[in-house]
Amino acid sequence: xxxxxxWPPSASAQTQDVAVLLRxxxxxxxxxxxxxxxxxxxxxxGLDVSILQAISEEANFRxxxxxxxxxxxxxxxxxxxxDIAFGAYxxxxxxxxARYSPSYRSEENALYVDxxxxxxxxxxxxxxxxxxxxxxxxxxxxxxxxxxxxxxLEDFVRDPENSEHVVEMGDKGDLLQALGSxxxxxxxGSPLVIDLMLHNQPDRRTIRRHALDLGETDVFLMYSRATxxxxxxxxxxxxxxxLRTSGEINNIKREFLLPTFLTIITNQGWFFVLNMMGVxxxxxxxxxxxxxxxxxxxxxxxxAATPALGGGLVxxxxxxxxxxxxxxxxxxxxxxxxxxGATILFKVWDLLRNRFFENPVATERWALxxxxxxxxxxxxxxxxxxxxxxxxxxxxxxxxxLWLWGPLLGVITASFGVILRDMIRANHDILLLxxxxxxxxxxxxxxxxxxxxxxxxxxxxxxxIFITTMMLTVTGFILRIVIIYAKIQNPLNLGNxxxxxxxxxxxxEKTEPKLWTLLESFIPESGGQAHPxxxxxxxNQHLEFFNQIKELHEMFRDMTREPLGESEVDRLxxxxxxLERLRLIEENLYAVATDGQxxxxxxxxAFWESLHAVIGTVATTLDDPDPLSIExxxxxxxxxxxxxxxxxxxxxxxxxxxxxxxxxxxxxxRFQRIFILIAEYVNLYITDLNQTxx
Amino acid sequence: MLNIEDHNExxxxxxxxxxxxxxxxxxxxxxxxxxLVDNGDVDNVIIxxxxxxxxxxxxxxxxxxxxxxxxxxxxxxxxxAANESVQQVLTISGFSSILKIFPDRTSAEDxxxx
Numbered sequence: 166x167x168x169x170x171x172w173p174p175s176a177s178a179q180t181q182d183v184a185v186l187l188r189x190x191x192x193x194x195x196x197x198x199x200x201x202x203x204x205x206x207x208x209x210x211g212l213d214v215s216i217l218q219a220i221s222e223e224a225n226f227r228x229x230x231x232x233x234x235x236x237x238x239x240x241x242x243x244x245x246x247x248d249i250a251f252g253a254y255x256x257x258x259x260x261x262x263a264r265y266s267p268s269y270r271s272e273e274n275a276l277y278v279d280x281x282x283x284x285x286x287x288x289x290x291x292x293x294x295x296x297x298x299x300x301x302x303x304x305x306x307x308x309x310x311x312x313x314x315x316x317x318l319e320d321f322v323r324d325p326e327n328s329e330h331v332v333e334m335g336d337k338g339d340l341l342q343a344l345g346s347x348x349x350x351x352x353x354g355s356p357l358v359i360d361l362m363l364h365n366q367p368d369r370r371t372i373r374r375h376a377l378d379l380g381e382t383d384v385f386l387m388y389s390r391a392t393x394x395x396x397x398x399x400x401x402x403x404x405x406x407x408l409r410t411s412g413e414i415n416n417i418k419r420e421f422l423l424p425t426f427l428t429i430i431t432n433q434g435w436f437f438v439l440n441m442m443g444v445x446x447x448x449x450x451x452x453x454x455x456x457x458x459x460x461x462x463x464x465x466x467x468x469a470a471t472p473a474l475g476g477g478l479v480x481x482x483x484x485x486x487x488x489x490x491x492x493x494x495x496x497x498x499x500x501x502x503x504x505x506g507a508t509i510l511f512k513v514w515d516l517l518r519n520r521f522f523e524n525p526v527a528t529e530r531w532a533l534x535x536x537x538x539x540x541x542x543x544x545x546x547x548x549x550x551x552x553x554x555x556x557x558x559x560x561x562x563x564x565x566x567l568w569l570w571g572p573l574l575g576v577i578t579a580s581f582g583v584i585l586r587d588m589i590r591a592n593h594d595i596l597l598l599x600x601x602x603x604x605x606x607x608x609x610x611x612x613x614x615x616x617x618x619x620x621x622x623x624x625x626x627x628x629x630i631f632i633t634t635m636m637l638t639v640t641g642f643i644l645r646i647v648i649i650y651a652k653i654q655n656p657l658n659l660g661n662x663x664x665x666x667x668x669x670x671x672x673x674e675k676t677e678p679k680l681w682t683l684l685e686s687f688i689p690e691s692g693g694q695a696h697p698x699x700x701x702x703x704x705n706q707h708l709e710f711f712n713q714i715k716e717l718h719e720m721f722r723d724m725t726r727e728p729l730g731e732s733e734v735d736r737l738x739x740x741x742x743x744l745e746r747l748r749l750i751e752e753n754l755y756a757v758a759t760d761g762q763x764x765x766x767x768x769x770x771a772f773w774e775s776l777h778a779v780i781g782t783v784a785t786t787l788d789d790p791d792p793l794s795i796e797x798x799x800x801x802x803x804x805x806x807x808x809x810x811x812x813x814x815x816x817x818x819x820x821x822x823x824x825x826x827x828x829x830x831x832x833x834x835r836f837q838r839i840f841i842l843i844a845e846y847v848n849l850y851i852t853d854l855n856q857t858x859x
Numbered sequence: 860m861l862n863i864e865d866h867n868e869x870x871x872x873x874x875x876x877x878x879x880x881x882x883x884x885x886x887x888x889x890x891x892x893x894x895l896v897d898n899g900d901v902d903n904v905i906i907x908x909x910x911x912x913x914x915x916x917x918x919x920x921x922x923x924x925x926x927x928x929x930x931x932x933x934x935x936x937x938x939x940a941a942n943e944s945v946q947q948v949l950t951i952s953g954f955s956s957i958l959k960i961f962p963d964r965t966s967a968e969d970x971x972x973x
Binding site: 688690691693694695767768771772773774775776777778779781782793794796797800801802803804805808809812836840844 | 879881882883884913914915916917919920923926927930931944947948950951952953954955956957
């Protein structure tokens with residue numbers, strides 16, 4: 166059925182001469198030319214159609230494109246029924262009825278083979294290819310009318326003596342069919358056309374492009390001498406030159422070829438792996454959160470699936486395209502498989518850990534550290550990969566302008582799933598929107614990637630796009646890892662950095678050793694022995710401690726009224742508990758020091774020496790927390806609390822106790838409480854240290 | 860007042876304290892223990908407390924520092940023959956959970972040799 170499509174004359178044409186009708190023909194050869202449905206109409210589309218439109222506007226012509234095969238077009242050109250043909254190779258036989266324009270684009274030549282009948286590995290140039298054709302009795306397919314860029318190969322193909330090695334066919338569909346069925350063993354074609362066809366025919370997976378470089382064929386417009394005057398043809402030639410000089414032709418090429426390249430690339434194995442790794446990474450991050458938050462199986466499934474698939478879902482809804490995981494359910498299967506696997510693994514691990522490990526708490530800490538490192542690495546890869554996938558999908562779907570929508574769809578793919586997940590977790594404080602910088606990083610990487618795809622400094626080819634894609638994915642991954650491990654806070658946070666929670670936590674950490682030193686001063690060592698301060702000095706120190714701790718209490722109280730993040734709330738609770746232990750230690754120390762000041766026994770003395778040494782050790786360690794000191798402090802905190810009971814028992818057993826000795830024994834309970842509180846404090850300190858190290 | 864005797868016995872450093880290990884004598888004890896632990900010919904150190912009359916908080920911290928230093932160079936510091944009052948301070952402080960304490964020097968030597 167004949168159809169036509171008319172563009173309105175350009176503004177310049179309306180004000181000058183009436184545009185001259187330019188009759189052209191079209192057949193399906195995507196992405197160069199073909200038809201697409203717009204509304205209820207089938208309209209011409211493709212790179213050549215857009216270039217013809219631009220040339221016509223520039224030269225004040227009005228193209229009218231009719232559906233016509235290539236052979237019919239050549240006949241129509243001879244008969245004067247068509248003025249122009251686009252996408253033509255140079256053929257001197259046509260010069261009698263046609264004139265060629267300057268070349269307006271070129272077409273790569275590529276060799277396609279069936280992997281089941283692949284050529285020898287040493288096929289490195291055209292002469293090797295010809296030798297292979299001749300010696301192995303191989304038949305090479307070629308589309309009728311296709312002009313080979315390599316002269317030697319073109320001569321070989323056109324030589325009647327080689328007819329047994331060459332099979333000419335109607336179009337690329339026939340070539341694919343012939344290669345698949347073994348009629349031919351290889352064919353040469355335009356990779357853009359063939360790769361796109363292979364993408365649409367997944368059953369032809371054994372057909373692969375060979376790495377052999379076969380050059381590029383120039384492509385021209387062909388003017389009919391029967392209908393166009395020399396002046397009109399000159400005007401069209403000039404328009405081509407002008408559009409080339411202004412870069413317009415390159416822009417059109419990029420606009421049309423980029424989505425095609427990306428369609429091809431996003432369907433290649435490596436891109437699928439890249440995407441899948443992002444899905445796995447996001448799923449694992451959700452699973453780890455589910456483990457930490459004690460979610461059930463269904464909860465884990467939701468927490469894993471939301472970040473892994475949610476961003477892509479939102480992106481696809483925005484784009485109005487089929488949801489990617491409906492089309493590729495393997496993504497959903499992977500998420501489900503990971504959740505099932507993780508659930509079994511956690512159950513087995515818990516069983517083994519409690520049965521075979523002497524210290525399950527230490528093992529748990531080790532496991533938590535491992536989870537945390539894995540979480541960070543997976544998160545970094547997922548953010549980088551999802552950003553790149555988002556931009557690619559935007560380009561693939563012709564979203565214009567790409568520099569704007571590419572990065573935005575990249576951010577949506579990388580971030581919206583995580584935001585949804587955190588909303589499901591009822592975490593009112595979504596880190597990604599606060600101190601985290603994943604969103605900004607996505608925007609940055611997405612923008613750079615979009616610019617790289619749009620800018621002419623990277624020639625469009627599947628190889629270059631592959632390199633650019635991988636480089637930016639790895640750059641994004643490394644950048645994210647550095648940001649996470651160097652604990653770089655988002656510099657674009659709108660909050661006042663002076664009262665950031667981290668600053669106030671640091672203030673507490675700096676004050677803590679001073680408080681311990683103050684406690685140590687309650688029991689100074691003089692004359693070779695530790696003694697509590699005199700009553701008046703003790704009251705002064707007691708007041709000083711009260712003032713310092715009051716300020717910290719107020720600081721923490723203010724923080725509890727602020728919308729803190731999940732990790733900040735965790736930290737605040739630990740630090741508040743530490744402060745509370747400190748307060749209780751001081752309270753008990755003050756009480757025991759004011760009790761029986763004039764009647765210290767030998768046992769009292771042993772307690773004072775011990776207490777002074779332990780408090781001093783904590784103060785020194787807090788001031789300079791090297792790993793060995795931390796280890797010693799941890800051991801100190803695990804000292805058996807029953808030692809005090811045994812001590813009291815020994816004293817009661819040995820002799821009849823006097824009132825003074827009984828008072829001392831009563832005081833040992835208070836001493837004991839102080840030691841227990843110190844051990845609790847140390848445990849809180851170690852827990853916090855482990856968490857902040859992560 | 861603190862008398863210190865130290866020597867190397869087949870790769871085991873022996874340090875015997877006599878008197879009081881407190882704030883007045885801790886620096887002297889620390890120097891001896893540091894040089895013994897740092898000695899390349901010494902694999903482990905036994906601190907003989909049989910003649911130690913008094914162990915103060917400063918003394919406890921000297922012992923702790925020696926243990927920490929030894930751990931840093933994969934050596935071991937153990938205590939031997941503490942009297943009742945010294946043992947009491949070690950127990951109450953919890954330092955007995957960090958430092959191994961043996962009833963006498965021989966049992967300490969045997970334990971280190973095994």
